[in-house]
Amino acid sequence: MLPPVTGDTGETGVAPPSLATLDDVARRAGVSPATASRALSDHPHVAATTRARVREAAAALDYVASPEASRLAGGRTGRVAALVPHPARWFFGELLEGLEGELRAADLDLLLFRVGGPEERADFFRRLPARRKVDAVVVLAAPVDVAEQARLASLGVAVVVAGGRLAPYPSVGIDDHVAGRQAVDHLVHLGHRRIGLLTTADDARAGAWRAALADAGIAPDDELVATVAPGGEGGADGMARLLGLRHPPTAVFAHDDETALGAVRTLRRAGLRVPEDLSVIGVDDHPLAALADLTTVAQPVRTQGRRAGQLVLAALHGEHPDTAELLPTRLVLRGSTSPPAGGAPR
Amino acid sequence: MLPPVTGDTGETGVAPPSLATLDDVARRAGVSPATASRALSDHPHVAATTRARVREAAAALDYVASPEASRLAGGRTGRVAALVPHPARWFFGELLEGLEGELRAADLDLLLFRVGGPEERADFFRRLPARRKVDAVVVLAAPVDVAEQARLASLGVAVVVAGGRLAPYPSVGIDDHVAGRQAVDHLVHLGHRRIGLLTTADDARAGAWRAALADAGIAPDDELVATVAPGGEGGADGMARLLGLRHPPTAVFAHDDETALGAVRTLRRAGLRVPEDLSVIGVDDHPLAALADLTTVAQPVRTQGRRAGQLVLAALHGEHPDTAELLPTRLVLRGSTSPPAGGAPR
DNA sequence: CGGACAAATGGAAGCGCTTGCGGGAGGAGA
DNA sequence: TCTCCTCCCGCAAGCGCTTCCATTTGTCCG
Numbered sequence: 237m238l239p240p241v242t243g244d245t246g247e248t249g250v251a252p253p254s255l256a257t258l259d260d261v262a263r264r265a266g267v268s269p270a271t272a273s274r275a276l277s278d279h280p281h282v283a284a285t286t287r288a289r290v291r292e293a294a295a296a297l298d299y300v301a302s303p304e305a306s307r308l309a310g311g312r313t314g315r316v317a318a319l320v321p322h323p324a325r326w327f328f329g330e331l332l333e334g335l336e337g338e339l340r341a342a343d344l345d346l347l348l349f350r351v352g353g354p355e356e357r358a359d360f361f362r363r364l365p366a367r368r369k370v371d372a373v374v375v376l377a378a379p380v381d382v383a384e385q386a387r388l389a390s391l392g393v394a395v396v397v398a399g400g401r402l403a404p405y406p407s408v409g410i411d412d413h414v415a416g417r418q419a420v421d422h423l424v425h426l427g428h429r430r431i432g433l434l435t436t437a438d439d440a441r442a443g444a445w446r447a448a449l450a451d452a453g454i455a456p457d458d459e460l461v462a463t464v465a466p467g468g469e470g471g472a473d474g475m476a477r478l479l480g481l482r483h484p485p486t487a488v489f490a491h492d493d494e495t496a497l498g499a500v501r502t503l504r505r506a507g508l509r510v511p512e513d514l515s516v517i518g519v520d521d522h523p524l525a526a527l528a529d530l531t532t533v534a535q536p537v538r539t540q541g542r543r544a545g546q547l548v549l550a551a552l553h554g555e556h557p558d559t560a561e562l563l564p565t566r567l568v569l570r571g572s573t574s575p576p577a578g579g580a581p582r
Numbered sequence: 583m584l585p586p587v588t589g590d591t592g593e594t595g596v597a598p599p600s601l602a603t604l605d606d607v608a609r610r611a612g613v614s615p616a617t618a619s620r621a622l623s624d625h626p627h628v629a630a631t632t633r634a635r636v637r638e639a640a641a642a643l644d645y646v647a648s649p650e651a652s653r654l655a656g657g658r659t660g661r662v663a664a665l666v667p668h669p670a671r672w673f674f675g676e677l678l679e680g681l682e683g684e685l686r687a688a689d690l691d692l693l694l695f696r697v698g699g700p701e702e703r704a705d706f707f708r709r710l711p712a713r714r715k716v717d718a719v720v721v722l723a724a725p726v727d728v729a730e731q732a733r734l735a736s737l738g739v740a741v742v743v744a745g746g747r748l749a750p751y752p753s754v755g756i757d758d759h760v761a762g763r764q765a766v767d768h769l770v771h772l773g774h775r776r777i778g779l780l781t782t783a784d785d786a787r788a789g790a791w792r793a794a795l796a797d798a799g800i801a802p803d804d805e806l807v808a809t810v811a812p813g814g815e816g817g818a819d820g821m822a823r824l825l826g827l828r829h830p831p832t833a834v835f836a837h838d839d840e841t842a843l844g845a846v847r848t849l850r851r852a853g854l855r856v857p858e859d860l861s862v863i864g865v866d867d868h869p870l871a872a873l874a875d876l877t878t879v880a881q882p883v884r885t886q887g888r889r890a891g892q893l894v895l896a897a898l899h900g901e902h903p904d905t906a907e908l909l910p911t912r913l914v915l916r917g918s919t920s921p922p923a924g925g926a927p928r
Numbered sequence: 929c930g931g932a933c934a935a936a937t938g939g940a941a942g943c944g945c946t947t948g949c950g951g952g953a954g955g956a957g958a
Numbered sequence: 959t960c961t962c963c964t965c966c967c968g969c970a971a972g973c974g975c976t977t978c979c980a981t982t983t984g985t986c987c988g
Contacts, residue, residue, distance in 0.1 A: 257974060268938045273976060283936060303715065305974035308650040308943045318694075323682070324675030333670050336696050340705075345715065348664075348692045350682045367646035368601055368944095369691065392601075468873040494870070501873045524840070524870050527814045527847045603944060614968045619946060627966060651944035654973045 256297035265293035276301070316548055317347045317370040319360070321378045326522050327492070327537055331376050331399050334541020342549050344371075351378055361387045372548045374398055375405070379438075394551035398544035399537070401560050406551070408543040408561045410535045415565040416444020416489070418533045419517045422567055423487045424452045427575045428515065432460040432485030434474040434495050441519065445489055460485050464495060471498025479506055486514060486576040493518035493525040493532055500528065500572065511574035521568055529571035536563050602643035611639035622647070623657070649691075653714070662894055663693045663716040665706065667724045672868050673838075673883055677722050677745050680887020688895050690717075697724055707733050718894045720744060721751070740897035744890035745883070747906050752897070754889040754907045756881045761911040762790020762835070764879045765863045768913055769833045770798045773921045774861065778806040778831030780820040780841050787865065791835055806831050810841060817844025825852055832860060832922040839864035839871040839878055846874060846918065857920035867914055875917035882909050 262272035267286060275282045275290035293299075307313050316339055320328045336346050347370060351357045360366075361384045366373060370393060377399035380388070385404070388395055397407035419441075423431050431449065435442040442461070449456045459481060462474035471490055475498065478484055490496035496518030503510055510516055518525060521534030540563060550557045608618035613632060621628045621636035639645075653659045662685055666674045682692050693716060697703045707730050714737060723745035726734070731750070734741050743753035765787075769777050777795065781788040788807070795802045805827060808820035817836055821844065824830055836842035842864030849856050856862055864871060867880030886909060896903045 271937055281936060302654070302974055304650045304654040308648070308654050309976040313650065322679075323669070324672060324679050326670060326672070329670030329675045332694065333668075333696060336669070336694055340696070346694045348678070348682055348694045350679060350686070364644060365646065365689070365691070367644065368648045369646070468869055472873070497870060497873045501875065504875070523814060524843060527818070527843045528874070529847065529850070617967055629966060648944055655946040656973070657946055
């Protein structure tokens with residue numbers, strides 16, 4: 237145990253450890269601790285004058301309730317767990333910031349749980365370290381299977397999903413199909429006919445690619461689909477694969493900006509110019525996308541985090557917001573897309 | 583209040599809804615709660631076999647101690663606070679991941695506190711102290727002034743610093759001077775004589791720039807120093823300023839990779855080629871630096887987070903590791919640096 | 929003006945855990 | 959073999975707060 241640092245209780249501006257307990261306040265106000273408690277926590281059935289007297293006493297004593305005691309007795313923890321696959325990634329970091337802000341404002345603390353790989357996920361759900369420690373769990377764009385959902389239920393806590401959707405829980409996210417359409421439609425409008433796809437497993441945006449092409453009367457060519465690992469390196473690899481085709485695409489839609497940036501690197505190394513030789517578009521509006529002059533479909537990530545926070549608060553208030561909110565996405569035109577080399581046919 | 587999920591105590595493999603308490607564990611292990619407590623918290627004077635039995639019972643019941651009760655009764659909280667200025671930034675995210683892993687392994691929880699602006703900092707220091715919520719605080723490359731240090735001290739929590747150094751606390755970081763030298767020396771060796779600097783306020787790496795130039799017999803020209811806001815946009819602005827000089831530099835050393843990437847964008851927009859017309863080097867080895875083919879000085883960020891976690895554990899064990907560890911940095915050669923256009927003079 | 933009710937308050941039982949204290953057992957020394 | 963000392967372990971007392979329940983006081987209406 238770390239002994240409290242001694243000495244220097246002087247007027248240095250450092251507050252002395254607040255020692256006043258609820259009993260002290262009650263005594264000073266001439267009421268029972270029970271009443272004092274009720275008065276301070278805005279319960280009904282407390283006379284206005286009594287409440288005032290208690291408040292005054294509390295203020296005079298610099299009283300601050302001990303959260304530990306309060307929560308032990310009251311059942312709540314005042315904490316929320318965030319399950320995040322990869323905190324260092326911009327998308328999750330941004331989500332976290334939004335969430336944190338909202339929770340902080342409500343005086344809730346945020347516990348960070350990294351659940352990246354399958355084994356970490358398994359470990360989390362096996363040990364359920366969040367047990368007893370939080371009032372709610374926010375799942376950030378992480379997959380949760382049915383067994384794990386049951387496990388979550390056994391925690392008896394509220395669950396909220398951000399950056400995606402998950403069957404029975406309230407969630408915030410974007411409409412991946414719409415986002416995908418915005419991207420691919422843009423390429424189509426520019427006149428591209430041979431549009432490649434850099435997708436990750438299980439990607440709703442891939443469906444949009446297919447649909448957009450179909451609508452434009454173009455038969456989706458599976459040869460143009462490269463399934464890649466998430467992240468820039470994956471994008472680089474995938475692009476290389478597409479370049480190896482006999483008829484490479486004239487434009488590529490990447491699942492996200494990092495993937496797109498990887499693709500751009502491969503193109504550069506191959507001596508190809510973007511967008512003259514090949515157009516590239518991503519999704520996210522990652523800050524570095526602006527630096528790389530990447531056309532993209534922007535999504536409001538921070539806002540998703542904030543909304544998730546609000547959903548948590550609602551859930552904690554006993555509401556059961558049965559929503560699956562979808563936030564709007566927006567095409568951001570930059571310098572990585574242009575009509576295909578030969579000019580738009582037609 | 584969320585009622586504990588009812589029903590389904592069947593053999594479905596789902597943990598029973600009612601959370602196991604210490605009493606449950608004790609009963610199952612056939613000991614008293616007191617002994618169970620001691621066994622679980624590694625107290626001496628508990629027979630090894632008893633301890634094992636208790637551990638087993640705890641595991642079987644999925645027992646997780648209530649931090650509230652534990653703390654209220656005088657024990658630890660099992661929680662560590664991380665103060666991070668900007669979680670969405672790669673550097674901090676990476677630090678966090680390292681830290682989280684180490685703490686998780688020790689069964690400690692990580693509370694995330696964003697302390698970007700001064701008012702958030704103030705808020706944190708005003709609130710945390712109310713009652714101890716954590717056993718330790720990890721400061722991630724955030725400034726902490728003297729008054730705040732006093733506040734921390736009065737709380738009696740352990741303090742560890744990562745990604746920087748701070749007077750009285752154990753810390754992990756890199757040697758900014760060495761890192762700066764690695765970068766600038768590289769440019770000098772390539773033959774550059776007019777080397778610009780994109781620096782942020784209060785930057786030890788700037789000193790390295792000066793020293794490296796001096797060692798090379800080049801008089802540092804303050805005209806070539808642009809102080810910029812952190813982040814890519816800052817770098818872009820700063821680069822623009824340097825390009826406006828009558829004698830622009832032939833190479834630029836940026837405080838970090840994001841700044842460097844911003845500089846590269848400005849150069850591209852100005853129609854200049856990197857590295858043919860101008861070399862750029864950063865610090866960090868941000869994953870996107872690889873994608874942008876940016877030469878940089880790599881620092882082991884994740885490792886810093888991990889070491890910070892280990893320092894926390896040490897501190898919690900009562901040790902007082904009085905270290906200021908410096909991890910090695912390494913020049914990573916990529917395609918954004920080359921000898922100056924005219925060829926290396928000599 | 930009395931009875932029925934509602935409002936205001938106090939008493940007391942915990943919430944789940946830690947820890948000082950004391951007792952029982954077993955081993956060592958005489 | 960007996961005494962003394964360790965070593966383990968159980969008992970019970972809280973930590974500071976919330977809340978159920980009972981009690982008292984005040985209010986409303988017939």
